[in-house]
Amino acid sequence: MSVDHTGRQLRPDAAPSWLKRLVDNVGDVPGAYRRRVPADVLAAFTAANAAATVTGRKRDAAVLVLFSGPAESSSGELPDDADLLVTVRSADLRNHAGQAAFPGGAIDPEDDGPVAAALREANEETGLDADRLTLLATLEPMFIPPSGFHVLPVLAYSPEPGPVGVVDPGETAIVARVPVRAFVNPENRLMVHRRQNSSRFAGPAFLLNQMLVWGFTGQVISALLDVAGWAKPWNTSNVRELDEAMALVRQVSSYGESQQ
Template sequence: MSDKGLPEWLEPVARAARTIAPEQLSRFLPPEHGGRQAAVLILFGEGERGPELLLMERSGSLRSHAGQPSFPGGALDPEDGDPEGDGLLRAALREAEEETGLDPAGVQIFGVLPRLYIPVSGFVVTPVLGWWRAPSAFHAVDPAETARVFTVPVVDLTNPANRATTVHPSGHRGPAFLVESALVWGFTAGVIDRILHFAGWEKPWDRAKHVTLDWRA
């Protein structure tokens, strides 16, 4: 363990979080004004196959990002407090508990990534990094919002055979991961891709391997 209570394998992520610039994470950056503040929890744990990430799959009936795998998270509520203070951290933990049933007392926040923008929904999203030092049970709390909750071993995320480039009907291309019977793409895949890169975990992969997205995506 490090002096901050983190496992040694997680230190590269903590270091990257302290130095990474917004434009190194995404080309979609928040506008000067507007946008709804939100936070997601990027939760690292230790599973049977080593380091892993907690993800969820959104219900197919939702109006935005339906059926997409994502990090737990959502918009700030008034009770979360100041978004310039600890409000975003509280929002990330509260949403994770509401969506996955995990116990936030077992999560150690160890970093915050720069705010990013999701143009299709107008959210200004802050990725909050957590270490699951005391894992708890998880499940899809509300099936109307969450189809399932699952963990993905980091070794599967770094496996070149599980990587691809998605091609959206709009022409936009981005990284994707084919893991746990899911296609992880969009905002979530973009952030995972950058974390793997800046943590030094990325392995060369075939960017010419394309997956065409449905027009409803």
């Protein structure tokens, strides 16, 4: 058991049985993330990270990766009603408009570390009551070159996080507790082309009700599924341009029919 900068305990031992494999192997998530990124793009990430550090342009941020669901699973397998908290940014924002993301953001000087920042941002964006959560672990920070953010994901669990919703429509368009099985469902998975500086590559994405989850968030969720042992074989040759994939969002009316 360890303690974060806020004084709240990180309690990996408190994970429900269906999250135990993920929590026990949380150190493998960055490797699973990087396996989906071509070597030349990873090299560009590393160079951009070093340059941002030297110039002082790198900004620290944190996001909350909140799983909810029953405290017990008879088989230890993923429960049908487990979910993951996801937001969609307002279409009116200057940066990352309409993009699905974990709740979170930049670490402010007043924040007592990245965990406190993730909890504060989650409350501001979704109304989430942080006292209902158990903090399980933190992941290795990941650098996102387009924004210059060095993002630390905070893994948390709650059997029932209470009401969540859009707090400020100018910042957030959608707040959803998305069934984890919707991410697992191969019918909802695809690859989306994205550009990183001069390099162009396709990364894992999820086409869900009201949202396309791609970019950093899509990469992290894909890595979480792999490490947790929940991922199923899916068609990685289904590659779409970002605009094309976004145009499909309105055509999807559910999280998919076969989610078992």
